[in-house]
Amino acid sequence: MCGIVGIVGHSQVAPLIVDALKRLEYRGYDSAGVATIEKGELGRRRAEGKLINLERRLKDEPLDGTIGIGHTRWATHGVPNETNAHPHFSNGVAIVHNGIIENFAELRDELTRDGYKFASQTDTEVVAHLVARELARGLKPVEAAHAALKRLSGAFALAIMFQGDEDLIVGARNGPPLAVGHGDGEMFLGSDAIALAPFTNSITYLEDGDWAVVRREGVTIYDVDGSKVDRKRQQSLSTSFMVDKGNRRHF
Template structure:
């Protein structure tokens, strides 16, 4: 659900593909009858039973979707003589699953009803107009006055007010907030796509995030107060989805190597079903751009039941995850419009780097001099990130090779392995080219059989302690006909040039921050390939910015 609004009349709109049934005009939202129309984010798990029951009662369905069941159920109760609010509440109490719903009613022009269960929904306030949207970003062009609904809330809105209640009709109070988002902050500013703009914001968001957490004078990290002690947590478990999961993988390398904190990591959609044994008092570290990712939120709630401290790394600090966490570390990335995450990823890495330093200091694993060295590397990063964009022509040259391929391999070692995974994901997301990422040392354990002249190999190889090992792996690939496209730095360029078909030379930075810098060119490569292939860069097929259902 992007947003719904009305002044004297109601309007419903939703940018959602079909979860059930083909993505056809018939299955597109809104869904409705002569008495009610609805839009819906989520999945109604018991829709088949409800549909059978309603068809037996005489309701006539016209789509294949689970969402139409909501409209038909409300319509049935309206047909029994119930008023819109009563019909809506009675229907809501029959639904199972995750949903955010907006409803309007024939003959009730000043009325809209919304409800949410395990999916986000926000109310926006204007002058003699009201809005419903899936989050504050959707409402940013319309208002900065927001109320975030809580799980199990229903709201009845008119052009002048909003009345909140639980599904049994009990009135509840919900706080109105002012958000920092504004319509002017989400334009393209002359760039071809939102993704291109957001790529160019990497240096800015890294700097803004550091300003919140680092004192440049003393070169020390200062995190907000937390209701737990980083010095005493026995273990951490990191969970996230997509790019945020890869950021968590880098965080695991850092926390274990520098802070000497044992870390487990799981994809959020698997973690709670795997039901791992957890030590009471451990740290649950959750990462999400939107703070509404359904699988990550479900993992948070699962950890909460096991007496785990919850620390979330979020870009939306008024989100559901923020409200349910013990503490939040904010990524100061601003609105990210393109579906493929870019600047939010480097902001997440920046936060995790600061968290690593603070944790290492608290655990006695980092003295003042070592902290100053790592902080200095972070403070140097925004200017080095800006230098990456001088390599645009070289990256476009690599893109010309990749755009002709059906399959691409990405390689990295150590903390570069998650960056290889991020690069492969971006390429898949927006160019629709099949790509796989491997830890470079694993190539000879099977994947090396894939290598021939038709499969480009994209490698992230900065001059770190693993440089020689990675270079050896690349030489093995070259010996088997591999076309090596390498991201390296000024210290590694001479040795890489001897084996690479082409390369992009980045500034040399401290080993600690190299994953953050190496992220930018692999994302730029995916963008340039997508532009060459003519895909819809900002809205790739089948994907949504915030995945608010399992």
């Protein structure tokens, strides 16, 4: 299984994302990566192998930014290498993804006919191009994400970030779990509550078909039809016993 983390925060997020990804190592992985937005521009660092390799890359080439997404990848489409590692980019769209897009070959052919070039062998890059195409057609970021999601078949969880918007991550769940973490002027996404435990134990679990608009001041959740829904916010108390406090501030 892949691991997903997203943070819309108020401090440098790259080291926090790597810390959260370490708590997802139990899922197994063969590569890892982080993307942030700094001064309106997307930046990315990826590495094959263990998280220590990504940490070394970030030490040599730091990433600034108070918003970011991260990923540990277990290869399903494409060999395990840096090119296939997430996050994937397309014209100002950044995405991380867990699961399998079952109709990716059909979508890839469609996008290729429309002139989109693929840098990787992954099904994930298809989603990045789909969102970018909707943006090119004039949709706003949240609308573009929803339009792209409606084209996907399969079991997936994902997080999407948009160049130029440092207060937005769109998350979606259709099968694999995805949790929203609530902070004080900051919000989080994670494949499970364990990843978010150093930051918050106030969690909302997305249900199948849900997609979420995550900003610093909160989250708006929609169902598969685009209607706003309320999902229970709960205290994930068990995680506080599973994770050392370290230098985190919430417990």
